[in-house]
Amino acid sequence: xSKSSESIRALKFLLFSASAGIIQMGSFALMEEVWHxxxxxxxxxxxxxxxxxxxxxNRRFTFRSYANVPRAMALVALYYAFFTPSTTWLEHVLTTxxxxxxxxxxxxxxxxxxxxxxxxxxxxxxxxxxxxxx
Numbered sequence: 544x545s546k547s548s549e550s551i552r553a554l555k556f557l558l559f560s561a562s563a564g565i566i567q568m569g570s571f572a573l574m575e576e577v578w579h580x581x582x583x584x585x586x587x588x589x590x591x592x593x594x595x596x597x598x599x600x601n602r603r604f605t606f607r608s609y610a611n612v613p614r615a616m617a618l619v620a621l622y623y624a625f626f627t628p629s630t631t632w633l634e635h636v637l638t639t640x641x642x643x644x645x646x647x648x649x650x651x652x653x654x655x656x657x658x659x660x661x662x663x664x665x666x667x668x669x670x671x672x673x674x675x676x677x
Contacts, residue, residue, distance in 0.1 A: 552674075555605040556662050560597055564654055567593035571650060582646050586634045586653075587627070594623060597661075606670040607677040618669040622661060630656065 571589035574580045598619055602608055608615070630653040637644040666674075 548675075552605055552666070553662065556601060556665075557658070559600040559605060560658050560661075562600070563593040563597035566596050567654065568647075568650070575646065582638050583631050583635045586650060587631055589650075590627060590630075594619070601665065602670075603677075606665065606673075607675050608670045608673045609676040610670055610673040615669050619665070622664045622668075626657065626660070 567589045570592050571585050574585035574588060575582065598616065602610070602612075602615060633653065634646070634649050636642065637649045638646045
């Protein structure tokens, strides 16, 4: 795998993740500002929506993989089995008394953590040995 193809792969992942971020922040804002749901619920639902979007696009266009979809989804689910509770807890702790950080800032921090760690997980675990099959 050449350095340039890995750079392009990382750029694609970044762009698709940015589109997932728009979905996450848009749905988060709708639930937070319009429906006034509890912050952690807004975060959790918005995260699930963005994960589904991101998985679908990255599997097809970034990693170009014919990897077994249920297996790939199970590995992504394993990643999120750790990531989701830990960041949902972080969202709750940092946005409630006595801390009261801006909820959009905390969500943005979690999104940056997600971008970095999920790329590494998908590149080296989920699609290891099954990249560029299309």
